[in-house]
Amino acid sequence: MQKQRRLIIAGNWKMNKTVAEALDLVQGLKRELASLKEVDAVVCPPFTALEAVSKAILDSNIRLGAQNMSEHAGGAYTGEIAAAMLKEFSVRYVILGHSERRQYQKESDLLISRKALAAHAAAIKPIVCVGETLEERESGRTEKIIGSQLEGSLAGFSKEQMQETVLAYEPVWAIGTGRNATPQQAQEVHAFIRQTLVTLFDDAVAKRVRVQYGGSVKASNARELMSQPDVDGALVGGAALEIRSFSDIIKNSI
Ligand code: 13P
Numbered sequence: 001m002q003k004q005r006r007l008i009i010a011g012n013w014k015m016n017k018t019v020a021e022a023l024d025l026v027q028g029l030k031r032e033l034a035s036l037k038e039v040d041a042v043v044c045p046p047f048t049a050l051e052a053v054s055k056a057i058l059d060s061n062i063r064l065g066a067q068n069m070s071e072h073a074g075g076a077y078t079g080e081i082a083a084a085m086l087k088e089f090s091v092r093y094v095i096l097g098h099s100e101r102r103q104y105q106k107e108s109d110l111l112i113s114r115k116a117l118a119a120h121a122a123a124i125k126p127i128v129c130v131g132e133t134l135e136e137r138e139s140g141r142t143e144k145i146i147g148s149q150l151e152g153s154l155a156g157f158s159k160e161q162m163q164e165t166v167l168a169y170e171p172v173w174a175i176g177t178g179r180n181a182t183p184q185q186a187q188e189v190h191a192f193i194r195q196t197l198v199t200l201f202d203d204a205v206a207k208r209v210r211v212q213y214g215g216s217v218k219a220s221n222a223r224e225l226m227s228q229p230d231v232d233g234a235l236v237g238g239a240a241l242e243i244r245s246f247s248d249i250i251k252n253s254i
Contacts, residue, residue, distance in 0.1 A: 003229075003232065004207070005208065005209075005210050005232045006038075006039070006040055006210070006232075007038070007039045007040065007210075007226060007232055007233045007253055007254075008039070008040040008042065008166060008210050008212060008232065008233035009039055009040070009041055009042070009212075009233050009234045009236065009249060009250050009253060010041075010042035010043070010044060010065055010093065010095075010127065010212065010233070010234070010235050010236065010240075011042070011043045011044060011236050011240025011241075011246050012044050012067060012095055012098070012214075012235055012236065012237050012240060013043065013044055013045050013046060013049075013067075013240060013241060014046075014067070014100070014237060015046060016046070016241055017045060017046065017049055017241070018048075018049070019048065019049050019052045022045045022046075022049035022052060022053050023049075023052055023053070023056055025043075025241070025242070025243060026043060026045075026053050026056050026057060026062070027056060028243030028247075029041075029043065029062060029243055029246060029247060030056070030057065030060045030062065032243060032244075032247035032251075033060075033061065033062065033247055033250060034060075034061075036061055036250065037061070038254045039233075039250055039253060039254060040063065040233070041061065041062050041063065041250055042062070042063045042064070042065045042092070042093055043057070043062055043063075043064065043065065043240070044064075044065035044066060044067050044093070044095055045064075046067065047066065047067075047081055050064065050066065050086070050089045050091065051089050054089040054090050054091075063092045063093065064089065064090060064091050064092060064093070065091060065092065065093035065094060065095060065127065066081070066086050066091050066093070066094045066095070066124075067094070067095050067098070068081070068094070068095065068096070068098075068101060068115075069081060069082070069083055069086060069094045069096065069115055069118065069119055069124070070082050070083075070115070070118070071111060071114035071115045071117075071118050072118070073118065083118055083119060083121070083122035083124055084122065086122070086124060087122055087123075087124070091124060092124065092125060093124065093125045093126070093127055093166070094115075094119050094124050094125075094126055094127065095126075095127045095129065095168075095235070096112050096115050096116050096119065096126045096127065096128050096129070096153075097109075097112035097115075097116075097128050097129045097130070097149075097153050098129045098170070099129060099131050099170055099172045099175060100175075103172075108152070109148070109149055109151075109152025109153045109155070110152060110155070112128065112152070112153040113152060113153050113154060113155040113156055113157075116128055116153065116154070116157070116161075116165065117156055117157070117161070120157075120161045120164065120165075125164050125165065125166060126165050126166070127165075127166040127167075127168050127212070127235065128153050128154065128165055128166070128167055128168070129167075129168040129169075129170050129214070129235070130146050130149040130150060130153065130167065130168070130169060130170070130193075131146070131149075131169060131170040131171045131172050131175075131214075131215070132145045132146060132171055132172065132173075133172045133173060134172065134173035137171065137173065142189065143189075143192050146169070146189060146192060146193065146196070147192075147196055150167075150193065150196050150197075150200065151196075151200065154200060157201075159201050159202065159204075159205050162197070162200075162201050162205050162209060163205055163208050163209060165209060166209070166210050166211075166212060166233075167193060167209060167210070167211045167212065168211070168212040168213075168214050168235040169186065169189050169190055169193060169211060169212070169213055169214070170213075170214035170215050170235060171185075171189075171215050173215075174214075174215025174216050175214070175215045175216070175237065176216070176237060176238060177215075177216060178216050179216055180215055180216035180217060180218075180221050180225070181213065181215060181225075183221075183224045183225050183227070183228050183231075186213045186225055186228055186231055187228040187229065187230055187231065190211050190213065190228065190230035190231050191229075191230045193211050193230070194206050194207075194209075194211065194230055197209055210232035210233055211230060211231065211232050211233075212231075212232060212233040212234050212235045213225055213228075213231050213233075213234055213235070214234060214235030214236065214237070216238075217234045217235075217236045217239060217249060218239045218245060218249065219239070219245055219248035219249050219252055222234060222248075222249040222250075222252045222253050223252045223253060226252075226253040233253075234249065234253070236249060
């Protein structure tokens with residue numbers, strides 16, 4: 001079945017890759033994906049490699065994303081990075097509310113929505129992440145958790161802003177564990193997310209927003225996951241760190 005929404009597959013490099021390593025990876029991806037037209041391919045290196053990667057992909061079909069951003073436009077916020085600084089490197093996307101940041105930096109839904117609104121103000125598309133823990137799933141609270149993360153993290157969005165947002169469903173128990181959600185489990189939650197978008201926004205918005213799946217995506221499971229009707233791409237961690245595995249994920253998804 002041909003999907004109306006264009007697949008978007010993004011590599012979240014997390015805290016990996018020096019500048020030299022980042023360049024090796026992205027040069028290889030450029031070669032492998034030179035003829036790619038069907039999918040939006042995005043790489044999200046650490047801040048320190050943004051400039052080098054940005055230059056390297058100028059003449060390619062790969063787009064650039066960042067892994068975090070401040071909710072403030074500038075000022076006395078030691079260690080933070082503002083939207084305008086990302087724009088200097090033609091950053092198009094920014095991952096916000098990743099479960100690692102929710103867990104280790106104690107990021108709240110409110111903070112995530114503020115960051116996302118700051119990204120929209122700078123015409124950077126946020127990739128807003130949601131996902132339940134194993135304990136939450138096993139106690140039957142998946143929908144309740146995802147619903148409240150969506151409501152909080154998307155608070156204050158206009159319909160136009162929502163349409164320019166990418167969502168990522170990343171079950172915490174599937175991240176870095178080698179245990180991906182089954183295609184059926186992913187589809188179930190993605191359908192719930194789309195239904196929630198109907199409630200929070202409207203039908204037209206819900207139909208247009210792309211929802212990625214993330215959590216142990218690899219070349220061998222990408223096709224089946226991406227073929228689910230409400231799965232519109234992937235947010236890839238470990239398997240995005242190598243040329244072969246990331247390009248195979250993309251090729252297998254087409
Ligand atoms: P893995 O693909 O390593 O499970 O990580 C997923 C993720 O957290 C992407 O943001």
